[in-house]
Amino acid sequence: MSGLLVKDFRLLLQRKQAVIMMLVIAVFISFSIGEEFILGYLTFIGLILATSSISYDEFDNGYPFLMTLPITNKTYVLEKYVLSAGAMLFSWLVALVISFATKMMHGAPIQPAEDLLGAVLILFFPCLLMNIMIPIQLKFGSEKSRIVLLAIGGIGAIIGYGAAGFMEKIGDDIDDIIQTLDRITPATAFLLLTVLVIATLFISYRISNVIMDRKIL
Amino acid sequence: MVTVKNLTKRYGDYTLNLSLELPDGMITGIVGKNGAGKSTTIKSILGLITPDEGSVTVFGKEARALSCADKEEIGVALSDSGFSMYLTIRDVICVLKKMYHRFDEKMFVGKCEELGLPVDKQIKNFSTGMKAKLRVLVAVSHRARLLILDEPTAGLDVEARNDILDLLREYMREDENRSILISSHISSDLEGLCDDLYLIHDGRVLLHEETDRILSEYAILKVDESEYSALDQKYILKTRKEPFGYACLTDQKKFYGENYPRMIVEKANIDDLILFMTGGK
Amino acid sequence: MHIILNNSSMIPIYEQLMEQVKSQIISGEIKENEVLPSVRALSAELKISALTAKKAYDRLEDEGFVITVHGKGTFVAATDRQLAVEARRKAVEDDFRLAVEKARTIGMTREEVLEVVEIMLEE
Numbered sequence: 174m175s176g177l178l179v180k181d182f183r184l185l186l187q188r189k190q191a192v193i194m195m196l197v198i199a200v201f202i203s204f205s206i207g208e209e210f211i212l213g214y215l216t217f218i219g220l221i222l223a224t225s226s227i228s229y230d231e232f233d234n235g236y237p238f239l240m241t242l243p244i245t246n247k248t249y250v251l252e253k254y255v256l257s258a259g260a261m262l263f264s265w266l267v268a269l270v271i272s273f274a275t276k277m278m279h280g281a282p283i284q285p286a287e288d289l290l291g292a293v294l295i296l297f298f299p300c301l302l303m304n305i306m307i308p309i310q311l312k313f314g315s316e317k318s319r320i321v322l323l324a325i326g327g328i329g330a331i332i333g334y335g336a337a338g339f340m341e342k343i344g345d346d347i348d349d350i351i352q353t354l355d356r357i358t359p360a361t362a363f364l365l366l367t368v369l370v371i372a373t374l375f376i377s378y379r380i381s382n383v384i385m386d387r388k389i390l
Numbered sequence: 391m392v393t394v395k396n397l398t399k400r401y402g403d404y405t406l407n408l409s410l411e412l413p414d415g416m417i418t419g420i421v422g423k424n425g426a427g428k429s430t431t432i433k434s435i436l437g438l439i440t441p442d443e444g445s446v447t448v449f450g451k452e453a454r455a456l457s458c459a460d461k462e463e464i465g466v467a468l469s470d471s472g473f474s475m476y477l478t479i480r481d482v483i484c485v486l487k488k489m490y491h492r493f494d495e496k497m498f499v500g501k502c503e504e505l506g507l508p509v510d511k512q513i514k515n516f517s518t519g520m521k522a523k524l525r526v527l528v529a530v531s532h533r534a535r536l537l538i539l540d541e542p543t544a545g546l547d548v549e550a551r552n553d554i555l556d557l558l559r560e561y562m563r564e565d566e567n568r569s570i571l572i573s574s575h576i577s578s579d580l581e582g583l584c585d586d587l588y589l590i591h592d593g594r595v596l597l598h599e600e601t602d603r604i605l606s607e608y609a610i611l612k613v614d615e616s617e618y619s620a621l622d623q624k625y626i627l628k629t630r631k632e633p634f635g636y637a638c639l640t641d642q643k644k645f646y647g648e649n650y651p652r653m654i655v656e657k658a659n660i661d662d663l664i665l666f667m668t669g670g671k
Numbered sequence: 672m673h674i675i676l677n678n679s680s681m682i683p684i685y686e687q688l689m690e691q692v693k694s695q696i697i698s699g700e701i702k703e704n705e706v707l708p709s710v711r712a713l714s715a716e717l718k719i720s721a722l723t724a725k726k727a728y729d730r731l732e733d734e735g736f737v738i739t740v741h742g743k744g745t746f747v748a749a750t751d752r753q754l755a756v757e758a759r760r761k762a763v764e765d766d767f768r769l770a771v772e773k774a775r776t777i778g779m780t781r782e783e784v785l786e787v788v789e790i791m792l793e794e
Contacts, residue, residue, distance in 0.1 A: 176488035183481040238471040243461035559715035582718035606683035
């Protein structure tokens with residue numbers, strides 16, 4: 174596993190200019206648009222960089238050789254989750270530092286507890302995205318997975334739209350739901366999201382393993 | 391070290407079905423034309439593909455179920471797959487150090503210098519020969535018991551090919567119990583390296599013979615029609631019609647040399663053997 | 672040990688190898704108890720199959736020129752060099768005898784046979 178992590182880290186270093194550019198943009202956005210945005214933005218970038226290592230493995234028919242190294246399919250899959258989680262956490266921390274720095278420079282008041290809770294809540298969404306992206310990247314490869322992700326996004330939007338319309342039709346008041354959601358305390362939301370992330374992570378990991386075992390090298 | 395028993399793999403019309411045995415301390419070669427089934431055989435031994443039928447065992451274990459410790463004992467070079475081309479040799483060294491407990495960094499770096507492989511350049515900027523040398527160097531770098539090499543010399547010039555063969559000879563000299571499985575369609579490489587040869591064609595083993603016997607006892611008899619009709623066919627493996635009469639492949643050069651002293655008996659090399667066994671009647 | 676092999680010769684490689692080692696043992700170029708290169712080392716050096724090298728060593732052992740101690744290597748045996756020289760000379764004499772007999776059957780004279788040998792020696 175450590176060998177794979179070293180490999181992906183070294184590959185990432187080959188793209189250090191791109192990474193630095195992203196950081197510069199992040200700082201710029203933080204100062205001009207707002208510091209809340211970059212938490213999501215940078216974490217997302219971290220995730221994309223990590224999962225793109227799958228395309229690097231796949232590129233130039235790299236898989237057959239990779240799988241002759243002393244690793245198993247399971248280690249390979251696990252490493253992708255560890256790498257993605259690590260990259261997200263790292264970029265999230267960087268974003269946090271930048272956002273606090275921006276706030277301080279702007280002279281805005283810093284409320285550590287509240288800001289931190291908000292930042293943690295933001296972290297859940299890239300986590301959910303990771304659980305979707307890794308199996309899709311493994312299954313479809315870099316080219317097709319983009320289309321698949323777009324398709325999933327589209328289907329999600331349609332379902333959401335349809336559900337909203339459906340609820341209106343059956344007379345249930347949307348406001349009611351929104352009010353219910355409003356009543357959820359941050360603690361409950363936190364708990365619900367944690368459960369959701371862990372549940373999807375579990376499913377995602379299992380699916381990824383099956384995909385890897387069935388992959389034709 | 392490796393036993394392939396009745397390995398069967400079907401791809402549409404094409405069926406691979408063969409058995410082979412890789413003894414300890416031997417260099418075994420798989421020869422055959424492109425598409426004969428060399429790569430499929432090698433991928434099965436590496437556990438990259440699951441056979442439809444039959445079994446493949448490496449170190450006495452099912453190839454698909456090798457542990458990481460077992461895999462550390464195998465050095466692999468594939469013709470069309472390797473480390474990401476975006477890495478440099480320096481990166482590869484870091485990865486190998488983490489992957490293989492017995493990685494010999496000193497030897498690896500020394501060889502890179504000797505073979506003219508720059509450590510700070512991305513592999514994608516390497517020439518074909520340099521890439522091939524690196525792949526084989528990686529395979530021999532971690533003191534494995536077994537090397538599996540798929541077409542390591544394909545498309546290379548003589549010099550690069552010799553560099554690679556020398557790496558393999560050195561690897562074998564270090565420990566007499568090591569084994570190599572190497573596939574190629576360049577028979578001259580195999581003549582000077584392998585101890586045992588399998589000739590594969592259309593997914594089957596056409597011939598399994600020790601290199602020593604091929605070079606010392608196989609021969610081509612060149613005969614005209616009348617000589618041909620008088621010829622004892624006992625040790626003739628294959629006959630081909632020629633403008634002058636017939637060319638016959640035998641594995642008993644001595645027999646024909648002694649009994650037909652006036653006949654033309656030519657030494658057969660592995661190229662002749664391939665041509666004869668895969669064509670002819 | 673200096674070995675030069677001729678790959679295009681009709682004489683099998685192991686036989687060429689055997690004869691050259693034998694010559695060097697008889698001439699004293701390779702001394703008694705000296706270790707010969709391992710089969711794998713020799714095959715790597717000469718770019719021949721290990722089995723070919725092994726075959727040559729096995730034959731040399733059969734003829735009493737070397738001894739292989741398992742796990743230690745192949746050593747030059749204590750051969751009676753005089754005897755070995757005799758044996759080789761005898762082999763040559765046998766070949767000559769055959770040739771002379773053949774010459775007689777086709778009615779070559781003593782002078783003619785000697786002339787042929789003279790010419791051959793001058794070549």
